[in-house]
Amino acid sequence: MTDKVEVKTDKKDLTIVCFSGDFDKVLAAFVMATGAAATNRKVTIFFTFWGLNVLKKDFGRKALGKGILAKVFNFLLGGRNKLPLSRLNFGGASPDLMTSMMKKHNVATLPELIEAAHALGIRLLACEMALHILELERDDLIEEVEDVVGVATFLNESENAHIIFV
Amino acid sequence: MTDKVEVKTDKKDLTIVCFSGDFDKVLAAFVMATGAAATNRKVTIFFTFWGLNVLKKDFGRKALGKGILAKVFNFLLGGRNKLPLSRLNFGGASPDLMTSMMKKHNVATLPELIEAAHALGIRLLACEMALHILELERDDLIEEVEDVVGVATFLNESENAHIIFV
Amino acid sequence: MTDKVEVKTDKKDLTIVCFSGDFDKVLAAFVMATGAAATNRKVTIFFTFWGLNVLKKDFGRKALGKGILAKVFNFLLGGRNKLPLSRLNFGGASPDLMTSMMKKHNVATLPELIEAAHALGIRLLACEMALHILELERDDLIEEVEDVVGVATFLNESENAHIIFV
Numbered sequence: 001m002t003d004k005v006e007v008k009t010d011k012k013d014l015t016i017v018c019f020s021g022d023f024d025k026v027l028a029a030f031v032m033a034t035g036a037a038a039t040n041r042k043v044t045i046f047f048t049f050w051g052l053n054v055l056k057k058d059f060g061r062k063a064l065g066k067g068i069l070a071k072v073f074n075f076l077l078g079g080r081n082k083l084p085l086s087r088l089n090f091g092g093a094s095p096d097l098m099t100s101m102m103k104k105h106n107v108a109t110l111p112e113l114i115e116a117a118h119a120l121g122i123r124l125l126a127c128e129m130a131l132h133i134l135e136l137e138r139d140d141l142i143e144e145v146e147d148v149v150g151v152a153t154f155l156n157e158s159e160n161a162h163i164i165f166v
Numbered sequence: 167m168t169d170k171v172e173v174k175t176d177k178k179d180l181t182i183v184c185f186s187g188d189f190d191k192v193l194a195a196f197v198m199a200t201g202a203a204a205t206n207r208k209v210t211i212f213f214t215f216w217g218l219n220v221l222k223k224d225f226g227r228k229a230l231g232k233g234i235l236a237k238v239f240n241f242l243l244g245g246r247n248k249l250p251l252s253r254l255n256f257g258g259a260s261p262d263l264m265t266s267m268m269k270k271h272n273v274a275t276l277p278e279l280i281e282a283a284h285a286l287g288i289r290l291l292a293c294e295m296a297l298h299i300l301e302l303e304r305d306d307l308i309e310e311v312e313d314v315v316g317v318a319t320f321l322n323e324s325e326n327a328h329i330i331f332v
Numbered sequence: 333m334t335d336k337v338e339v340k341t342d343k344k345d346l347t348i349v350c351f352s353g354d355f356d357k358v359l360a361a362f363v364m365a366t367g368a369a370a371t372n373r374k375v376t377i378f379f380t381f382w383g384l385n386v387l388k389k390d391f392g393r394k395a396l397g398k399g400i401l402a403k404v405f406n407f408l409l410g411g412r413n414k415l416p417l418s419r420l421n422f423g424g425a426s427p428d429l430m431t432s433m434m435k436k437h438n439v440a441t442l443p444e445l446i447e448a449a450h451a452l453g454i455r456l457l458a459c460e461m462a463l464h465i466l467e468l469e470r471d472d473l474i475e476e477v478e479d480v481v482g483v484a485t486f487l488n489e490s491e492n493a494h495i496i497f498v
Contacts, residue, residue, distance in 0.1 A: 011325065012325055014321070019356075019357070019360055019498075020418075024185075024215055024216075028214065028215060031295065031317060032321075035316070035317030035318050035321065036317070036318075036321055038318070039318045039321065039322070041321070049356055049360060050356075050418075086216075129363065150367070151363060151367030151368070152367050152368075152370070152371045155346070155364075155367065155368055155371065155373070156371070158494070159343065159344055162324070162329045163494045163496055164183070164329055164331045165496045165497060165498055166185075166331055177491065178491055180487070190351075190381055190382075191351070194351055194380065194381060197461065197483060198487075201482070201483030201484050201487065204484070205484045205487065205488070207487070252352075252382075328490070328495045330349070330495055330497045331497060332351075332497055
């Protein structure tokens with residue numbers, strides 16, 4: 001990760017707190033993030049709670065977490081390929097439907113957006129406390145995650161940023 | 167729309183990203199927006215995803231959108247008269263219930279808030295990409311919509327604004 | 333409430349609009365708020381709509397509000413001990429499950445976070461209009477609430493703050 005481009009700009013930074021694991025909200029987060037980065041803004045996405053699902057490696061149906069409670073939560077949450085819509089979910093059919101509509105119109109899909117985010121130098125951070133509660137470890141997350149940090153760190157680095165909570 | 171008053175103020179602007187189509191959140195967005203505009207702030211509401219329902223003209227049960235997928239989505243979404251509550255929706259009864267409680271206490275209802283927003287010079291913008299995905303056109307939206315713009319434009323115009331995502 | 337510590341800092345303030353009454357979002361609000369206050373930021377939480385549940389005194393199953401509509405809404409909403417999760421709620425079991433996971437890992441629970449917030453000098457404000465619609469009064473709220481204010485006041489006091497809407 002040492003080849004990241006340092007962005008120099010007098011525009012305001014953008015920090016997105018990705019709390020939600022809903023497909024549509026995560027999508028909105030990445031669209032805003034990549035749009036901001038493409039116009040020379042320094043962008044950070046801080047993933048916490050349900051949002052951590054976006055960053056979990058795909059382990060199939062093997063439940064992550066060490067304790068039984070953590071395993072239950074993580075199993076029910078699913079992973080990045082199973083993010084529900086915040087509305088009209090229909091047991092998981094709608095995200096597929098939306099993805100196909102997005103492809104039809106050449107709008108990037110979630111895996112493409114994550115890749116694009118990484119390429120554009122957007123920092124993907126994971127919330128330390130949420131990882132702790134869900135008994136997840138750094139190794140359970142995809143390698144694009146730059147760091148695991150606490151609330152104070154993310155606030156300190158967002159002094160000159162818009163903060164958007166989704 | 168050339169008769170809009172240009173607001174001069176040293177207060178911070180307010181930009182609201184109206185992503186949600188839930189009745190209560192949309193209401194909160196308009197209450198904050200009109201409260202800010204009434205105290206001399208420059209206010210913009212950027213409608214995207216489900217939030218676009220607020221701006222759709224009332225076509226009864228005729229589904230908007232050209233493709234079949236878009237028609238399905240738009241039909242299920244309904245329009246501005248059918249926004250659900252984010253909780254306790256009861257098949258659409260609760261928004262009516264809340265509206266009647268609001269009327270009882272002389273709090274403005276949604277159509278009144280849209281009208282007030284327009285009169286107060288609040289800019290109502292629609293998200294270009296979301297329109298594109300849902301296969302909607304400018305003409306499918308109410309005339310109070312000032313412009314259809316992308317993410318970069320809305321960010322550029324919000325440099326000196328609080329950004330609130332609902 | 334005159335013994336509050338006046339925070340002097342050149343860091344940006346933090347204002348959280350707590351619109352949601354979902355257990356997980358309220359928790360996120362308090363974690364961000366206490367994290368910010370602990371690092372010398374001036375923090376305000378403005379509770380509105382469902383978020384007011386956090387501030388309601390515990391009256392058991394006695395419904396608050398004077399009119400019948402208000403009573404119905406307040407009864408259905410429940411109180412601070414019954415906040416649902418935004419997802420995977422299972423009829424109220426999940427917040428208990430999450431609380432037990434939080435205890436296991438020594439993360440503060442909601443009552444502890446409210447107490448900590450108060451001790452850290454975080455201002456807890458209630459939304460005037462929402463109280464009015466739900467026919468609640470100042471006395472229906474816990475004594476830690478510092479004031480009941482309108483939108484304009486909360487915006488004026490947030491000129492130098494990040495505003496986060498949960």
